[in-house]
Amino acid sequence: xxxxxxxxxxxKHMMLRxxxxxxxxxxxxxxxxxxVQDETGAAxxxxxxxxxxxxxxxxELEKERKLKLLRG
Numbered sequence: 164x165x166x167x168x169x170x171x172x173x174x175k176h177m178m179l180r181x182x183x184x185x186x187x188x189x190x191x192x193x194x195x196x197x198x199v200q201d202e203t204g205a206a207x208x209x210x211x212x213x214x215x216x217x218x219x220x221x222x223e224l225e226k227e228r229k230l231k232l233l234r235g
Contacts, residue, residue, distance in 0.1 A: 165219055173215050176208040181219060188223045196220060 167173055169182040187193060187202050196217050200206055206213040 165215075165222055167215065167219065173219065174203075174205040174208075174212045177204045179203055179205050184216065184219050185223055188220060189227075193220070194224065 165181065167181040169180065169185070171181055173179055173181050173184060184199060184203060184205060188199065191198070191202050193199050193202060196206070196213065199216055199220055206216045
């Protein structure tokens with residue numbers, strides 16, 4: 164479980180909140196951290212939030228996987 168709440172800033176350099184990253188992941192069907200970086204700019208300046216971005220991405224991909232399994 165991510166330590167971030169939806170309105171918490173994950174990438175302070177790009178002023179991106181968790182909810183911004185989650186929206187981009189789902190809207191653009193992002194699958195890798197590189198995809199998230201290319202789309203949002205997160206973790207591209209100092210890299211301090213790279214692990215957090217990766218964690219959020221994996222959480223969201225796992226949620227999608229579970230939803231697909233439930234839907235059959």
